[in-house]
Structure formats: C-alpha cells, structure tokens
Amino acid sequence: xxxxxxxxxxxxxxxxxxxxxxxxxxxxxxxxxxxxxxxxxxxxxxxxxxxxxxxxxxxxxxxxxxxxxxxxxxxxxxxxxxxxxxxxxxxxxxxxxxxxxxxxxxxxxxxxxxxxxxxxxxxxxxxxxxxxxxxxxxxxxxxxxxxxxxxxxxxxxxxxxxxxxxxxxxxxxxxxxxxxxxxxxxxxxxxxxxxxxxxxxxxxxxxxxxxxxxxxxxxxxxxxxxxxxxxxxxxxxxxxxxxxxxxxxxxxxxxxxxxxxxxxxxxxxxxxxxxxxxxxxxxxxxxxxxxxxxxxxxxxxxx
Numbered sequence: 001x002x003x004x005x006x007x008x009x010x011x012x013x014x015x016x017x018x019x020x021x022x023x024x025x026x027x028x029x030x031x032x033x034x035x036x037x038x039x040x041x042x043x044x045x046x047x048x049x050x051x052x053x054x055x056x057x058x059x060x061x062x063x064x065x066x067x068x069x070x071x072x073x074x075x076x077x078x079x080x081x082x083x084x085x086x087x088x089x090x091x092x093x094x095x096x097x098x099x100x101x102x103x104x105x106x107x108x109x110x111x112x113x114x115x116x117x118x119x120x121x122x123x124x125x126x127x128x129x130x131x132x133x134x135x136x137x138x139x140x141x142x143x144x145x146x147x148x149x150x151x152x153x154x155x156x157x158x159x160x161x162x163x164x165x166x167x168x169x170x171x172x173x174x175x176x177x178x179x180x181x182x183x184x185x186x187x188x189x190x191x192x193x194x195x196x197x198x199x200x201x202x203x204x205x206x207x208x209x210x211x212x213x214x215x216x217x218x219x220x221x222x223x224x225x226x227x228x229x230x231x232x233x234x235x236x237x238x239x240x241x242x243x244x245x246x247x248x249x250x251x252x253x254x255x256x257x258x259x260x261x262x263x264x265x266x267x268x269x270x271x272x273x274x275x276x277x278x279x280x281x282x283x284x285x286x287x288x289x290x291x292x293x294x295x296x297x298x299x300x301x302x303x
Contacts, residue, residue, distance in 0.1 A: 006116020014126030063090030064245040081145035085111030163228035185295035191272030237294035
C-alpha cells in the first residue's frame with residue numbers, strides 16, 4: 001500500500017505492522033510539531049521546548065554533514081535509516097530522486113510531514129535486510145546507521161553484510177557515504193558518555209558491556225570497508241561531530257592549532273571534564289594525529 005503525504009510517497013508494502021525502533025512518546029510531540037509548524041520556525045520551537053530530542057531531530061544544523069556533498073539533480077540517492085528526516089530534506093533539495101528506508105512508521109510519518117513539499121521522495125517502511133530494490137543508485141547513505149548493523153542485520157558478520165548490501169545497490173562509479181562517531185573520539189577520553197549506550201569510556205574500552213551497537217576507529221573502519229569490497233576510501237572529519245557539523249576537515253585540509261574550541265557539545269548527558277579538549281586537540285594537531293581522534297568520521301567509499 002502506498003500513501004501520499006503532501007507530495008511524498010509513503011510505501012507501506014514491506015511494513016511488518018510493528019515499529020522496530022522508537023524514541024517513545026516524544027515522537028508524538030515531534031509529529032505534532034512538524035504537522036503544525038513551518039520548517040523556518042523550528043528554531044523557535046526548539047528554544048521554547050528546551051528538549052534534547054526536539055533539538056536533535058529538528059535542528060536545521062543536522063543537514064550540514066551532507067549539504068556539502070557533490071550531488072545534483074541527475075542523481076538518485078538511497079538513504080538507509082532516514083529516521084525522522086534530519087538529513088532527508090537536505091538530500092532531497094540536491095538530488096533528482098531520493099528513496100528512503102526506515103524501520104518505523106511513526107518516524108516515517110514525521111519525515112514525510114516535514115518534507116511534504118518535495119515531489120522526489122519515496123519512503124519505504126521496513127527493515128533494509130528484508131527489502132529488495134530493483135534500482136541501483138548514484139549514492140547510498142548510512143548516516144548514523146552502520147553502528148546498529150548487529151541489531152538489525154544480525155548474523156556473524158553484520159557490519160560486513162550491511163556494507164556489502166549497500167555496495168550492491170550502487171551504480172558503477174557510485175558512492176557510499178557513511179557518517180559515524182569515532183570509537184576513539186577525543187570527547188570520550190575527555191569525559192563524554194558514549195553516544196549510543198550512555199556509559200563513560202565504553203567505546204575506548206572496546207564495548208565490553210555492550211551488544212547490538214558499536215563504532216570503529218579509523219583503522220578498523222577502513223579495514224572493514226576494504227574487506228567488504230571498497231576499492232577507494234576517503235575520510236572526512238566533521239567538527240565538532242557529524243550530528244551538528246560546523247566544519248568538515250579532510251586529509252588535505254586539517255585543522256590548525258587554536259581552531260577547535262567548540263567542544264562542550266553534550267546536550268543530552270551529564271559528563272566528566274577530564275581535561276581541556278582545546279589544549280589537547282592542539283597537541284594532537286602538532287603531532288599530526290587529528291584523523292585518529294576526530295569525534296566523528298564521514299567516509300566516502302567506492303567499489
């Protein structure tokens with residue numbers, strides 16, 4: 001069954017009838033906001049609500065991590081794990097067509113309502129592993145999704161299987177774009193809780209108390225991608241992180257001493273402050289180690 005919300009197609013043919021991922025009652029609040037608020041007024045609502053989930057899902061800053069990508073109206077894009085549409089609108093403005101896949105009907109409704117003016121979006125509700133698409137795409141995106149592969153793909157090699165499946169949907173010369181936290185991100189050493197499980201030092205202690213989700217170091221992620229079929233892997237470094245990006249660095253354009261001072265960025269969790277991150281970043285930069293300790297990665301891979 002295909003529904004229309006504004007101009008957006010909502011494809012329910014693969015929906016299991018049960019939302020497999022939810023942030024709880026806040027999603028009803030988000031749905032009400034996007035139904036009754038123009039996108040240009042989201043910042044006013046964010047200020048009024050003073051709520052981390054509202055800020056996280058609706059802030060226009062969320063789209064910055066993909067806004068700079070080389071996408072044009074001749075291109076088709078597949079967004080896996082589109083959630084409440086934090087980056088969907090940014091991709092839709094740039095691409096010719098955008099196909100989204102999302103586990104949750106409620107989150108897909110939020111996405112469709114907030115982006116209903118676009119006529120180039122189709123949202124397929126269901127689990128990526130259960131959906132077979134006929135088309136291939138110029139770009140596939142995994143924005144904050146790869147780390148959950150164990151929980152949703154399953155099997156003995158869920159991360160490899162997720163990447164291989166993504167690569168199978170790329171046209172020749174197409175690109176896979178991944179945004180993910182760095183397992184060794186400096187903020188975790190400095191006292192931020194791990195983003196996904198809310199525990200101190202969990203990632204740098206190699207997820208000893210965690211199952212179902214994990215991030216990777218630069219070395220691990222590059223090895224994983226090449227082992228899954230990537231011929232070319234380029235790393236970029238969103239700062240302060242990929243969620244609320246203000247600057248995107250690269251191996252050709254790395255930060256200079258004194259530039260990285262916007263570091264107390266944990267809006268949802270209490271944190272420790274074990275050292276001055278700006279000063280430590282300066283030391284890291286002096287020793288040419290920034291790519292290893294960037295808080296997030298944005299990776300472009302080709303097969």
